[in-house]
Amino acid sequence: MTTPALSLKNLNKSFGPAKIINDVSLDIAPGERHAIIGPNGAGKSTLFNLISGLYTPTSGTVALHGRTISGMPPHEINKLGLSRSFQVSNIFTNMTVRENVRCGVLHSMGQGYAFWKNIGSNKAVQQKTWEVLEHCALTDKANVPAALLPYADQRALEIAITIAGGADVILLDEPTAGMSHSETDRAVDLIRRATEGKTLVIVEHDMGVIFDLADRISVLVYGEIIASAPPSEIRGDPAVREAYLGDEELPEVMA
C-alpha cells in the first residue's frame, strides 16, 4: 500500500477538562483532495492546528509521508512539505503581489525571508514566482500593493503564497469565506488548478465547494469523525444527515 501523504492516528486534544478532538484516525492518500466538514465548534480548526504543528496533541500522532511530525514546530513541518493557509489573511499588505509570492518562493528555497540579500535578480526565484502568479491568475496584478487588492484577490494571493512554498500537502482553512457566488466559483477553479498533483486538505463551510472539489469527505462532529467517504456516499449517510439536522439546516447539496 502507498504511504499516506498524511496519517492521523488516535489523535486526541483536550483543553483542560474539555475534550475537543476525540480519537481521530484518518489516512489521506497522496494527490487526494480531502474535505473536513462539520457543524460550528466541531473541532475543524483545532484539527488543522494539530496537523500544522500549532498545537501539540494530548495523545496520538500525525505523520507526513510516513514521518511523525506531531510535536515538531510549524516551521519544521513546513520545511518537510506541508503548508497551511489561515481563515484570516496572512499576506504582507504593504508589499506588492509579486513580492508576497516571492517571499513564499524564497522561503521554500531555504532562504527564509532574506530581504537583505540581492536575490531579486535570481533567475530561478523570478521564474518560480512568475509561475505561481500565472497559476493563480495574478500576473496582471503583480505590481499592485496587496492592500489594494479586492478581497477575493487577497484570498487568491493567500493561496498563491501557500503553494509558492513548494509544499506537496496543502491545508486550506475556509478559502472561500466571505466570497460572492462568482468569486467562489473563481476560487474553486484556482484551488483546483493550483493544487493539481498535490494533496489538499480543506475545511470549508460552503457545501457546494466541498461537493464540487473533494474526492473524499470526513465529517467531524463533537471532535469525532463520524463518516469518511466519497461525496456521493456522504450525501446519503443517515448519521451525517442527522448530525447536520440536529445542528443547522441541511445544506442544499445534501438535501
Ligand SMILES: Nc1ncnc2c1ncn2[C@@H]1O[C@H](COP(=O)(O)OP(=O)(O)OP(=O)(O)O)[C@@H](O)[C@H]1O
Ligand atoms: N485554545 C483553545 N482553548 C480552549 N478551547 C479551545 C481552544 N481552541 C478551540 N477551543 C474550543 O474547541 C472547540 C472547537 O473549536 P474549533 O475552532 O476547532 O471548531 P471549528 O469546527 O473550527 O468551528 P468553526 O466551524 O466555527 O470555525 C470550541 O468549543 C472552541 O471553543
